[in-house]
Amino acid sequence: MALVESQREREEVSSEQxxxxxxxxxxxxxxxxxxxxxxxxxxxxxxxxTLQVQNPDYYSEAAERNRIKSTPILAPRGKILDRDGRxxxxxxxxxxxxLNRDQLKWEHLPAIAxxxxxxxxxxxxxxxxxxxxxxxxxxxxxxxxxxxWVQSHRDTATYPEMDIINSWRRLYPQxxxxxxxxxxxxxxxxAELDLPQFIEYxxxxxxxxxGIEREYDSTLRGVDGERRVLVDSMGxxxxxxKPKDAVAGKDLQLTLDLDLQSVAELAMEGKRGAVVxxxxxxxxxxxxxxxxxxxxxxxxxxxxxxxxxxxxxxPYKPLMNRAxxxxxxxxxxFKPFVALAGLESGVIDDQTEFHCPGGASFYGHYFACWRxxxxxxxxxxxxxxxxxxxxxxxxxNRLGIDRLAHYTQLAGFGGKTGIDLPNERESTMPSxxxxxxxxxxxxxxxxxxxxxxxxxxxxxxxxxxxxxxGGLSIGGRWYRPHLLRDAKPVLTRDGHLNPQDVAEVxxxxxxxxxxxxxxxxxxxxxxxxxxxxxxAQLVSTEKMKSMHLKNNAWFEAFAPKGAPEIxxxxxxxSGEEGANAAWIVRDVxxxxxxxxxxxxxxxxxxxxxxxxLTLPWAMPMPAALALGSGLN
Amino acid sequence: xxxxxIARTTDWYLLxxxxxxxxxxxxxxxxxxxxTKWEDAxxxxxxxxxxxxxxxxxxxxxxxHALLGQVVPMYALSIALLLVTMVVGNKVFGSTRWIRxxxxxxxxxxxxxxxxxxxxxxxxxxLKAGQKLEWRDLAKLCALVGVPMLxxxxxxxxxxxxxxxxxxxxxxxxxxLRWKYLLIVAAALLICLPIGYHFLKPYQKDRxxxxxxxxxxxxxxxxxxIQSRIAVGNGGMWGRGVTQGSQTHLGFLPVPQTDFIFSSFxxxxxxxxxxxxxxxxxxxIMQIVQNAQTAGDREGVYICMGIGALVxxxxxxxVGMVVGRMPVAGIPLPLMSSGGSNVLSMFLMLGxxxxxxxxxxxx
Numbered sequence: 005m006a007l008v009e010s011q012r013e014r015e016e017v018s019s020e021q022x023x024x025x026x027x028x029x030x031x032x033x034x035x036x037x038x039x040x041x042x043x044x045x046x047x048x049x050x051x052x053x054t055l056q057v058q059n060p061d062y063y064s065e066a067a068e069r070n071r072i073k074s075t076p077i078l079a080p081r082g083k084i085l086d087r088d089g090r091x092x093x094x095x096x097x098x099x100x101x102x103l104n105r106d107q108l109k110w111e112h113l114p115a116i117a118x119x120x121x122x123x124x125x126x127x128x129x130x131x132x133x134x135x136x137x138x139x140x141x142x143x144x145x146x147x148x149x150x151x152x153w154v155q156s157h158r159d160t161a162t163y164p165e166m167d168i169i170n171s172w173r174r175l176y177p178q179x180x181x182x183x184x185x186x187x188x189x190x191x192x193x194x195a196e197l198d199l200p201q202f203i204e205y206x207x208x209x210x211x212x213x214x215g216i217e218r219e220y221d222s223t224l225r226g227v228d229g230e231r232r233v234l235v236d237s238m239g240x241x242x243x244x245x246k247p248k249d250a251v252a253g254k255d256l257q258l259t260l261d262l263d264l265q266s267v268a269e270l271a272m273e274g275k276r277g278a279v280v281x282x283x284x285x286x287x288x289x290x291x292x293x294x295x296x297x298x299x300x301x302x303x304x305x306x307x308x309x310x311x312x313x314x315x316x317x318x319p320y321k322p323l324m325n326r327a328x329x330x331x332x333x334x335x336x337x338f339k340p341f342v343a344l345a346g347l348e349s350g351v352i353d354d355q356t357e358f359h360c361p362g363g364a365s366f367y368g369h370y371f372a373c374w375r376x377x378x379x380x381x382x383x384x385x386x387x388x389x390x391x392x393x394x395x396x397x398x399x400x401n402r403l404g405i406d407r408l409a410h411y412t413q414l415a416g417f418g419g420k421t422g423i424d425l426p427n428e429r430e431s432t433m434p435s436x437x438x439x440x441x442x443x444x445x446x447x448x449x450x451x452x453x454x455x456x457x458x459x460x461x462x463x464x465x466x467x468x469x470x471x472x473x474g475g476l477s478i479g480g481r482w483y484r485p486h487l488l489r490d491a492k493p494v495l496t497r498d499g500h501l502n503p504q505d506v507a508e509v510x511x512x513x514x515x516x517x518x519x520x521x522x523x524x525x526x527x528x529x530x531x532x533x534x535x536x537x538x539x540a541q542l543v544s545t546e547k548m549k550s551m552h553l554k555n556n557a558w559f560e561a562f563a564p565k566g567a568p569e570i571x572x573x574x575x576x577x578s579g580e581e582g583a584n585a586a587w588i589v590r591d592v593x594x595x596x597x598x599x600x601x602x603x604x605x606x607x608x609x610x611x612x613x614x615x616x617l618t619l620p621w622a623m624p625m626p627a628a629l630a631l632g633s634g635l636n
Numbered sequence: 637x638x639x640x641x642i643a644r645t646t647d648w649y650l651l652x653x654x655x656x657x658x659x660x661x662x663x664x665x666x667x668x669x670x671x672t673k674w675e676d677a678x679x680x681x682x683x684x685x686x687x688x689x690x691x692x693x694x695x696x697x698x699x700x701h702a703l704l705g706q707v708v709p710m711y712a713l714s715i716a717l718l719l720v721t722m723v724v725g726n727k728v729f730g731s732t733r734w735i736r737x738x739x740x741x742x743x744x745x746x747x748x749x750x751x752x753x754x755x756x757x758x759x760x761x762x763l764k765a766g767q768k769l770e771w772r773d774l775a776k777l778c779a780l781v782g783v784p785m786l787x788x789x790x791x792x793x794x795x796x797x798x799x800x801x802x803x804x805x806x807x808x809x810x811x812x813l814r815w816k817y818l819l820i821v822a823a824a825l826l827i828c829l830p831i832g833y834h835f836l837k838p839y840q841k842d843r844x845x846x847x848x849x850x851x852x853x854x855x856x857x858x859x860x861x862i863q864s865r866i867a868v869g870n871g872g873m874w875g876r877g878v879t880q881g882s883q884t885h886l887g888f889l890p891v892p893q894t895d896f897i898f899s900s901f902x903x904x905x906x907x908x909x910x911x912x913x914x915x916x917x918x919x920x921i922m923q924i925v926q927n928a929q930t931a932g933d934r935e936g937v938y939i940c941m942g943i944g945a946l947v948x949x950x951x952x953x954x955v956g957m958v959v960g961r962m963p964v965a966g967i968p969l970p971l972m973s974s975g976g977s978n979v980l981s982m983f984l985m986l987g988x989x990x991x992x993x994x995x996x997x998x999x
Contacts, residue, residue, distance in 0.1 A: 030937050033810050034929055037941065038922065044952050045918050049911065051959030055869040056907040063869020070866065071882045237863075237887035 069106065069138075073235045076102075076139065079226025080172040082253035084186060084216060086262045087288075087489055093176055093186055093217075099146040100171035101154055102139045103131070107165040116142075116163060119153050126309075133194075134207045141208060145173055160238070180297030182265055184325035185258075185289075185425070185487065187215020188300035213303070215325070216256065216487060218426045226253035257489035259288035267595040268293040271588040276577040277556075278326035278466040281592050284474025284562060284571045286493035287483030289423070291572075291592060292467070294326040328421075328428040330575065331463040335540030336391045336522075336582065337473075337558045337573075338412075338458030340509050342399055343384060344476065345411030347505035351402040354508045357383045360394035367450035371397050374539075388512025389521035391537065393457050400456025405447055408455065409435035412462075414499045415472035416482055422496065423467060423485045431468045434461040459541060466575045469560055474571035475499075477534070477562040479506050510534055514565050517586075525586035526561050531597050535561030535589065537582025554578040559585035563593055570596050646696065647993050650923045654971060654986060657916050658685045658979075661897065661972030667878045668892040668900045669974075670885070677893055677974045684976045688983030695987025696994060703988075704758045704935055707751070711780070714751045717744045718787040725791075733791050734977075743977035745788040745796040749946060750984055752781055752800050756807035757938035768812050777804070794840055795967035799949055806945035807938055847963035863888040864896055865960045867903040875906030893974040895966055898958045913972075917951050927993050936992035943985045 055063060078100075084093035101120065113131065117124040120143050127142060134140045143150065146168065158166040174189050190213045196202050205211065212221035229250035234243040268279040268291045281291040296318070302311050315322055324330065346352040362378035363370055373379065373393040379386070387395035400408060409418065418433025432438075434455055436447040454460035464472070467485060475482030480499030513534035516523040522537040538558030557579025562571040574588040662685070666678035703710075717735070721744050725732035734741040759777050763769070781804045788797035813821075833841070846858040867883035870876065879885065881903035884892045892900040902910050921944050928940030947970055954969040956962030968978045 030810060030934075031929065034925060034937075034941070037806070037944065038925060041918065041921050041925070041944075041948055044948060045914055047961070048952070048955050048959070049914060051956070051961045052868065052902065052907055052910045052914075055865060055959055056871055056902065056910070057873060060869055060872035063866050064872065066866045067870035067882055067888075070863075070888055071886050235886070242886065 070237075071234055072232055073104070073106075073241075074138070074230050074232045075167055075169055077229035077231055077247060077250040078169065078171050079228050079250035080252050081174065081189070081226065082224040082255045084224075085255060085257045086260045086265075087258065087290075088261070089257065090262050092182060092258070092260070092262070093174065095172040096175045098144065098171055098173045099151060099168050100141050101143045101146055101150070102141045102167050102169055103165045104167060105138050105140065105165075109165070112163050112165065116166070119157070120150055137206060137208055139167070141169075141171075144171060174300075176300040178299070178301075180299050180322075181269055182260065182292070183215075183297045183300050184294040184327065185215050185260065185292045186300065187217035187219075187426075188213055188303040189217050190303055214323070214427075215425060216258065219424050220256055220488070224253045224256060227251040258487050259283075259290065259489050260292070260487065261290045261596075261599075263599050264291040264592055264595050265293065267291075268588070268592050271574075271591045275579070276320060276326075277575040277579070277585075278330060279572065279574045279588060279592060280327050280466045280470040281570060281572040281596070282470050282474055282485050284478045284483065284568050287471070287474075287485045288489075288493075289467075289485050289487050290570065290596070292325075292327045292487075294324070294330075296320050296322040298322040325425065325427075326575065326577075327466045328423060328425055329465060330577075331429055331431060331465055332556050332575065332577075333460070333462060333540040333542075334458040334464045334469055335538030335556070335558055336458055337469060337536050337538035337560045338456075338462060338464075339388060339391065339396050340476065340513055340536055341412050341415050341417070341472065342396050342403075342408065342456050342458075343388060343512065344415075344501070344505060344509050345403055345408050346399040347384075347508060348411055348501060349403060349407050351407075352384065352399055354384045357381050358387075358395050358398045360392050362394075364394045364397055366397060366401055366453045367448070369450055369453075371453050384508060385512050385515060388509070388536070389515035389519055391516075391522055396456045397453045400452050401449075403452075403456075404449070405452040405455065406435050406437075408452065409433050409438070412472075414480075414482075414497055415475055416468055416497070417462065417464060417472060419468075421468055421471045421485050422494075424487050424491070428467070429465060431464040432461055458538060466573045469558070470571050470573040473560045473562060473573065474568070476506065477510065477568040477571055479503055510565060513561075517561065522583060523559060523561070523586045525583055526559065526590040526593070528563070528590060528594055528597065531563050531593070532565035533561055533563040533590075533593060534565050535559060535586065537586060539581045554580050557582050557585040559583075559589045561586075561589045561593065563597070647923065647927065647990055650920070650927070650986065650989065653916055653920045653923060654983075655685075657913070657920065657971045660901070660913060660916075661969075661974075663878070664897055664901045664904070664972065665893045665974045667881075667904060668884050668889075668897065670879045674893060674974075680976070681974050681979070684979040685983075687976075688979050691980060692983040692987035692990065695984055696990040698991060699995060700939060700988060700991045701935065703991075704754055704761075707754050707758045710751045711755055714744070714748045714784055715787070718748065718784060720744075722787070722790065733793050733796075740976060743796075743975075745784075745791070745793060746977035746981040747984070748784050748788070749799060749803070749981055750988070752784065752803050753939060753942040753946070753985070753988070755780060756803055756942055757935050760807050760811040760938055761934040763811065768814050769808060769817070771817070774808070774813075774817065777808070792837060792840075793966075794836075795953070795965040798953075798965065799946060799967060802945040802949040803942045806941050810938060810941055843964045847960075860890050860896070860964055861957075861960050863890075864899040864958050867896075867899040868959055871903040871906040871909075873907050875902075875904050875909055878904055880904060894968055895954065895973065896958065897973050898955050898969050901972070902958065914955070917947075921948055921951075924989055927989050927996075930996050931992050932996040936996065939988055939992055943989055946985070947982075 080095045083091055083095070086092055113128055114124050117127045122143060130142065131140055151168065154166050154168055157163050176183070176186060176188065189210050192202065192205050192207065192209045192211045197205065197207060212218035212224065217224065227250065229248045231247040232245040233241045236242055264281055268281065272279055272293050272295045276295055279291060279293040280289065282289045298315055359381050360373055360379040362376050363372040374391065379390055379392045382392050382395050412433050413419065417431055420428050420430050439445055439447045451460060455462050471482065471485050480501035481495060482497040484494040484496045513536050514532060515521050516537065517526050517533045517535045523535045526533055526535050540556045540558060542553055542555065557576040558574070559582055560573045562568045570593060572589045572592045574585040576585040576588065579585055662678050662681050665681050669675050669677045721735050722732060724735060726734040726736065726741055733743050733745060735744060756777070759780070763773065781800055785797045785800050846861050863883060867881065867889050870881070870883055881900055883889050883903050884900035889896045889899050901913065924940055924944040924947065928937050928944065931937045931940055950967060950970045953962050953965050953967055957964050968975055970978065970982045
């Protein structure tokens with residue numbers, strides 16, 4: 005209690021002095037305190053300034069991320085239909101698993117990967133890659149086992165980051181049927197994300213990778229919807245906003261005819277090559293087959309690394325659409341175009357004769373005819389039906405490469421057709437300019453001789469050849485081939501050819517099939533088929549020998565002779581001679597005309613039935629009643 | 637002439653600021669607890685403020701010299717009550733801070749603040765005027781403040797125990813300390829801090845670590861810091877509006893009516909509201925300091941300055957925590973945070989300030 009006593013003693017003594025003292029001594033110290041107060045408040049206000057005035061957007065977005073949980077509602081892709089409305093590509097409802105980044109914990113990933121039979125490294129890589137996405141789809145097509153595992157482990161205590169959403173799996177025809185035309189879908193790649201046309205796409209988006217899926221991706225893909233839920237800090241749903249519905253992608257009707265496609269697929273079974281059938285009057289592609297093929301169902305969503313490697317490493321390149329990308333020498337199928345060039349330019353007429361002793365020399369080189377015995381004196385018609393090389397050597401020699409190039413380019417050689425498929429390759433039609441530009445070399449007249457029989461530098465894809473032939477068959481009007489049913493025909497070139505010249509070439513091609521020519525295998529009863537075989541030699545290299553490559557067989561044909569409706573080209577790789585490809589074309593043509601006849605028959609039957617049908621209102625009353633009750 | 641003198645001499649300005657701050661507090665408690673199980677908290681707060689006003693009036697009537705004369709029994713009672721709290725106190729959130737008295741739960745440590753203020757004022761004014769503090773006095777004073785501090789720290793309630801320090805430091809500095817002593821004390825503190833760190837509870841260490849780097853564990857201890865900053869930033873310039881703060885109402889802010897009331901205030905009233913509130917606090921402290929300047933004697937100066945320092949410390953630590961510029965200490969914002977003990981103890985202190993003012997001309 006010393007404290008109290010001493011105070012009492014001193015209080016009386018120094019009261020006056022103390023008062024003065026305290027004010028004097030305290031004033032300065034109180035002022036210091038006031039400065040400290042000012043400093044503290046400036047310090048605090050600056051904190052609010054940075055948060056509320058300088059970066060309010062950052063924090064309001066953070067607050068929104070806190071409270072809004074959104075799950076995507078995936079839009080189904082549009083179906084792909086054939087010209088009659090039959091479904092080629094459909095969707096199947098399935099379930100996908102996604103992870104919400106907000107709640108994601110890295111240490112959960114190994115357990116999740118393990119339970120869902122995913123590769124942990126793939127999964128971790130994916131999660132890292134999609135750094136910016138609020139949700140990451142990690143598995144499609146959940147099995148019932150997966151589903152029950154996820155349902156029982158997605159509570160707040162275990163793996164709350166998991167969410168199951170409805171998704172759509174793309175359902176393609178089996179066994180790679182029409183796979184190259186249709187293409188396939190897959191997750192967008194890093195390389196694609198860098199391209200300007202994919203600016204609006206995000207990592208993890210599924211896009212068309214090839215074929216129609218790629219070409220018409222923007223039509224087929226819908227707009228994903230969104231389900232937004234207000235959640236509290238415990239993740240409990242407080243309020244469900246009206247969902248933004250998904251907009252389904254638009255269905256796409258193709259010009260393909262499944263009846264023809266099926267026949268062509270069957271005809272090409274076990275071979276390498278391609279078949280293209282189109283309607284020369286408008287460019288509609290009726291069938292397109294490429295072999296070997298692949299199963300696009302394996303590609304939907306996430307293909308396994310092993311399957312992908314197997315397909316990519318296949319030396320015969322199953323992913324390549326040979327119909328638009330295989331560039332080979334056309335061989336003798338080129339001859340009708342050379343003949344047309346000769347006639348149009350006037351260097352020959354149908355009476356012009358050349359002598360074929362089984363070969364001829366030009367510019368110091370000997371060029372053989374395929375028939376060693378020769379064809380004797382030969383003019384245009386027989387030259388085409390017999391495919392006499394010497395005749396065409398002479399035509400080519402008279403034309404010269406540039407005039408030949410001029411007329412064949414009119415038919416589309418040396419360019420692309422412009423079909424609505426990605427990655428079409430350009431055919432090659434040599435000319436002096438072409439050689440100068442490509443090799444910086446002069447053209448030697450001797451080179452023209454082999455080009456005249458479709459060898460040498462000239463190359464063409466089955467589609468390009470079909471388009472060229474189709475245009476020729478209807479008198480020299482070339483339509484752009486296309487696959488979209490609703491697309492208007494586009495006339496790309498009109499040759500303004502002399503109908504007489506075209507008729508003479510067509511007569512020759514008629515002879516190939518119907519007058520004991522090289523393509524008699526393609527003949528159809530009652531249908532005037534015109535065609536031309538081609539046997540194209542390959543430049544042999546070591547690699548080709550090791551793959552046992554032989555000459556490519558081509559066949560091109562159109563029908564009927566007077567008013568062509570269909571042009572078909574078949575490429576049978578290593579088919580040895582053109583006649584081996586002729587029956588493929590024959591099968592497709594037969595399917596076309598059989599279907600046409602069947603439809604015509606059905607139509608007449610239908611009309612007849614309609615006329616003989618007794619209509620209910622034409623019946624007496626009781627009978628109509630009886631019929632009505634009978635229906636019940 | 638009691639009543640008229642009161643009317644003439646009461647610090648009406650101080651009272652007005654106090655009541656405006658309390659109103660903002662009640663409004664914010666109403667908004668933050670809207671549609672929750674604490675929905676009646678705003679009403680309780682109104683009752684406490686009313687009770688506080690009565691207590692304030694009572695204390696104003698008492699001559700502070702009389703209170704200073706009773707410091708020793710008051711100090712003894714404080715220690716006793718703190719010990720009682722330890723034995724029979726209510727345990728809430730793992731900490732024993734409250735005892736039940738007549739249906740109310742009282743937080744003894746809040747009222748001990750007043751005793752500490754009086755103790756420091758009494759001790760320092762007992763010294764000879766103009767005389768600097770000696771080691772002996774310093775040690776004695778620190779020991780006197782240290783005992784209740786340690787008891788509160790043991791509850792554990794580090795935040796409240798820390799609030800005793802500004803009272804002590806302010807008093808010592810006001811009394812005058814030799815530069816040599818000051819330097820030695822500062823050096824000793826610097827050495828002791830790392831040692832003291834080891835005596836912290838794990839959760840307290842976590843809080844310090846999250847203060848330094850909230851992103852270290854955003855789902856755990858950093859959660860409060862991060863979410864409070866998001867709430868403040870979400871308020872922007874004009875705020876989200878009363879009961880419209882999503883951080884406040886969806887549970888992202890921990891206890892938005894007590895320790896984090898200023899986060900929810902900042903979210904709903906924006907930078908403009910924050911400026912208004914902080915200006916009010918600034919004026920409140922300056923008005924308390926003004927009363928220190930006009931005080932009639934050294935006791936009055938020590939009392940007012942002690943209270944000023946305490947309020948400043950509360951505002952600095954609480955509001956600093958809200959913007960992530962101070963570690964999470966868990967101390968309330970005076971006059972705004974929901975909680976009876978804090979409100980009552982604040983009004984008691986304001987009563988003391990008034991008592992000093994009332995007697996400034998008498999001597």
